[in-house]
Amino acid sequence: MAGTYSVNTNLIAKLAELRITEKDIHACKLPAYEQSGNLVQAEDDMFGRTQLMTPATLTSWQNLKKAAQDEGITLLLVSAFRSIDYQCELIAAKLERGQKLSDILSVNAIPGFSEHHTGRALDINTPDCEPLSEAFEETPAFTWLEANASRYEFGLSFPRDNEFGISYEPWHWACRLLD
Numbered sequence: 001m002a003g004t005y006s007v008n009t010n011l012i013a014k015l016a017e018l019r020i021t022e023k024d025i026h027a028c029k030l031p032a033y034e035q036s037g038n039l040v041q042a043e044d045d046m047f048g049r050t051q052l053m054t055p056a057t058l059t060s061w062q063n064l065k066k067a068a069q070d071e072g073i074t075l076l077l078v079s080a081f082r083s084i085d086y087q088c089e090l091i092a093a094k095l096e097r098g099q100k101l102s103d104i105l106s107v108n109a110i111p112g113f114s115e116h117h118t119g120r121a122l123d124i125n126t127p128d129c130e131p132l133s134e135a136f137e138e139t140p141a142f143t144w145l146e147a148n149a150s151r152y153e154f155g156l157s158f159p160r161d162n163e164f165g166i167s168y169e170p171w172h173w174a175c176r177l178l179d
């Protein structure tokens with residue numbers, strides 16, 4: 001992926017403060033994602049936190065959720081937009097608690113490389129399933145999404161054995177529509 005070459009010097013400096021080196025960046029197969037500046041407020045997530053996403057993603061998400069509900073499937077929002085600064089804070093907090101950077105980067109994308117920066121990526125859950133767990137794959141909600149999400153312009157970003165070399169995320173879906 002050529003995306004790493006568009007990482008700007010400002011971001012490089014922020015990453016250096018987190019002890020993330022250019023070597024780490026080059027080892028990351030995810031593309032660099034632009035942070036969206038076009039966000040609207042969606043419903044609160046399942047933890048009661050305010051969530052933001054792009055206008056087109058919100059419309060698609062509302063249509064997707066309603067279509068699922070009409071077939072008895074409840075889709076819950078876990079998280080949507082995440083800023084690059086917020087991603088930096090998450091990693092800084094873990095470093096302060098003494099976690100190793102390599103361990104942190106196995107579960108948190110390098111700031112600038114999370115699809116959540118685009119405002120088009122949603123983590124989705126359903127009742128009686130632990131959020132962000134591979135068990136989501138076993139739910140009727142996941143089966144429904146696999147069959148229907150593309151009609152609402154959503155796709156699974158990280159299937160098994162994906163080209164980005166990151167773990168399988170059955171809960172993470174992104175809207176293809178650019179605002």
Ligand SMILES: [Zn+2]
Nearest residue numbers: 121122123172
């Ligand atoms: Zn996600």
